[in-house]
Amino acid sequence: MTAEAGMGSEMRLREHGLRPTRQRIALADLLFAKGDRHLTVEELHEEAVAAGVPVSLATVYNTLHQFTEAGLIRVLAVESAKTYFDTNVSDHHHFFVEGQNEVLDIPVSNISISNLPPPPEGMEIAHVDVVIRLRRKGD
Incomplete structure (x- = not known):
C-alpha cells in the first residue's frame, strides 16, 4: 500500500463519518484498489492476510458492516x-x-421495473435489487 493510497482511503472514510483507523484504512485500500467488485468477508480477509495486514476475520466482518452503514459499500444477498x-x-x-459464486454487474439501464406495489404508509422504497441467477448450459 502506498502512502498516497492510504490518504485517499483516509479522506473517503472521513467523508463518510468514519474514524480512519489503521485497520479501516488498510481494508479500504484493499477493497477499493481494484475498482468495482464483489467480495465476501472471507475473500477480503484472505487478501488482507496476503498483503500482511494483521486483522482478524471478525474485524473484517465488523469493518465491512461499518462501511455498509456509512454508505461506502452495499450488501448483496444473492446466496443464503x-x-x-x-x-x-x-x-x-x-x-x-x-456453482462459481461469481457476481457480475448489470447496468440499471438494461432493466425496466414497473408496477411496484405501493409501500406501506410512512415508508418509501429505498432500492430494488434484481439478481438474475445463471448456470452453464447442460448443468
Missing part, C-alpha cells in the same frame, strides 16, 4: 450461505453465476 459486499453503490443489478 454467503454475503457479498459491493463497492459500487450506484443503482445497478446483478447476475449471480451458480
Whole structure:
C-alpha cells in the first residue's frame, strides 16, 4: 500500500463519518484498489492476510458492516450461505453465476421495473435489487 493510497482511503472514510483507523484504512485500500467488485468477508480477509495486514476475520466482518452503514459499500444477498459486499453503490443489478459464486454487474439501464406495489404508509422504497441467477448450459 502506498502512502498516497492510504490518504485517499483516509479522506473517503472521513467523508463518510468514519474514524480512519489503521485497520479501516488498510481494508479500504484493499477493497477499493481494484475498482468495482464483489467480495465476501472471507475473500477480503484472505487478501488482507496476503498483503500482511494483521486483522482478524471478525474485524473484517465488523469493518465491512461499518462501511455498509456509512454508505461506502452495499450488501448483496444473492446466496443464503454467503454475503457479498459491493463497492459500487450506484443503482445497478446483478447476475449471480451458480456453482462459481461469481457476481457480475448489470447496468440499471438494461432493466425496466414497473408496477411496484405501493409501500406501506410512512415508508418509501429505498432500492430494488434484481439478481438474475445463471448456470452453464447442460448443468
